[in-house]
Amino acid sequence: MNRWLIPGLLIAGLLAALGVYLYQQATPYQEVIDHGPSPEARANPYLAAEHFLRQQGLSVTHANSLDTLPFLEPHQHSLLLLGDRANMTPRQVNQVLNWTRAGGRLLFVAEALWDEKTGKSGDLLLDRVQLHQSMSKDLSNPPPDAEADPYPNLTKLYLEDEDAPAYVSFDPQFHLEDPKNLAQSWANSALATHMMQLSYGLGSITVVTDAELWKTPNIGQYDNAWLLWYLYSDTGVTLLFNIDHDNLLTLLLRYFPQALVALAALMGLWIWHVGLRQGPLQAPAPKARRQLQEHLRTSADFMLRYSGQESLLRGLQHDVLRRARHRHPGFEHLGVAEQWQVLARLTGQSTRAIRQALGPRPKQRLSSAEFSRQVAHLQTLRNAL
The missing domain is CATH 3.40.50.880 (Class I glutamine amidotransferase (GATase) domain)
Structure with missing residues (x-):
């Protein structure tokens, strides 16, 4: 026991001396830690x-x-x-x-x-x-x-x-x-x-x-x-300094953005599910194409249905007069009777036929046969110019 007493006393003395030295060298101070505004x-x-x-x-x-x-x-x-x-x-x-x-x-x-x-x-x-x-x-x-x-x-x-x-x-x-x-x-x-x-x-x-x-x-x-x-x-x-409160949508975006994203995804899936086809697939359109004559007939029927007879006849009349102005300078400055005479000379048609083709039409609807004859007559005049 005496063998360990002396080393133990020496170690204790050294520790005590070290503690006194550190105490004398230590300087107490206060530090304020700023955690920012509350x-x-x-x-x-x-x-x-x-x-x-x-x-x-x-x-x-x-x-x-x-x-x-x-x-x-x-x-x-x-x-x-x-x-x-x-x-x-x-x-x-x-x-x-x-x-x-x-x-x-x-x-x-x-x-x-x-x-x-x-x-x-x-x-x-x-x-x-x-x-x-x-x-x-x-x-x-x-x-x-x-x-x-x-x-x-x-x-x-x-x-x-x-x-x-x-x-x-x-x-x-x-x-x-x-x-x-x-x-x-x-x-x-x-x-x-x-x-x-x-x-x-x-x-x-x-x-x-x-x-x-x-x-x-x-x-x-x-x-x-x-x-x-x-x-x-x-x-x-x-x-x-806060006259307007945040509305519900603003609060949801601020505090529950994940919930809104999940809700939007669910709504998208529901719309996709509702939009699925329930019946058989539609057969593909046949590869055959209509003839040009069918397209022209369909276009003519459409214009006649939505524009009327008067609009179509007026277009042909304007086309005849436009070609006459091109063939006969100053045509637009002539009187109506003189214009008909010029057209009769240019086309070889009688003035009576030209008057029937370009004169004012009655307001009542023409029969199909009369309308076809009138169109054919105007096309003949136009082609002759």
């Missing part, structure tokens, strides 16, 4: 804006449709339309404007450019407030001091009691115009106007060129968050 933040691009307004003491709600509008008291309340309004109906536009006229505060994003040819933009709400949106690059007369602006792409908001403006990051490529001079205030970048406010009944309307500055993480830049608070610091706020 599912709630990914689903709501304005989540940071909602939290910011709540931290300022405001009552903030989020709505997915305009169905909530009848339950919003207009007085001291703000409605921010931040989502796509392409499918907004005229009835919904009237509903929103009536709510604003009763005292509500409305903010919406201009979604379409003004078209001079049609006299409208297609954005029903923007057209109703009579503001126009265009591209900044299309402005003909840029401000003379634009080149001297140190922050040409930032929008400046000047306040009465402040020496320096607030800076916000609206998209500089769009521009708002007020052809009716209805706006009471506005905010500009070096080249364009990006926000306008106007009174509307007992309420007010704010139109902006875009709302990207209030999305995460843009709201933390410049004075973007402050502008949102400044506009609606004394009201309750409802943010609406």
Whole structure:
């Protein structure tokens, strides 16, 4: 036993010394692992804006449709339309404007450019407030001091009691115009106007060129968050940015694509099964071909059935007159009697026979024999020319 005691003590001492050394050399530190935005933040691009307004003491709600509008008291309340309004109906536009006229505060994003040819933009709400949106690059007369602006792409908001403006990051490529001079205030970048406010009944309307500055993480830049608070610091706020719900087909394509593919395959198999022949196969057509005379007779019967006698006779008469014009220059300028005399001389037929062939026909249907004689007479005249 004593033989293993001394080596064991040495090994234990070495391990203890190694542990003390490693402890002295180790430096504790903290590491933050970023797992990205939460599912709630990914689903709501304005989540940071909602939290910011709540931290300022405001009552903030989020709505997915305009169905909530009848339950919003207009007085001291703000409605921010931040989502796509392409499918907004005229009835919904009237509903929103009536709510604003009763005292509500409305903010919406201009979604379409003004078209001079049609006299409208297609954005029903923007057209109703009579503001126009265009591209900044299309402005003909840029401000003379634009080149001297140190922050040409930032929008400046000047306040009465402040020496320096607030800076916000609206998209500089769009521009708002007020052809009716209805706006009471506005905010500009070096080249364009990006926000306008106007009174509307007992309420007010704010139109902006875009709302990207209030999305995460843009709201933390410049004075973007402050502008949102400044506009609606004394009201309750409802943010609406999903006016149209996804329909059933969209949801099925998103969550059950395999089931839809299987259903389509089953439908194809069912259609193929139903379309199978149940009776005997049809015998192939005989290889023998009809004679030319049979084709001509069949074609003539078809034209007589669908065009009538008058159409066929008129075609032959026109053919006779066309050949006569070719044989006798100036034929078309002669009177009818003179034309018949020329035809009698060219064809060797009597003028009476020519009058019967080219004269107006009675409206009643000809008998088969009379029709055949008339056709034969016209063909004789045509062949003689």
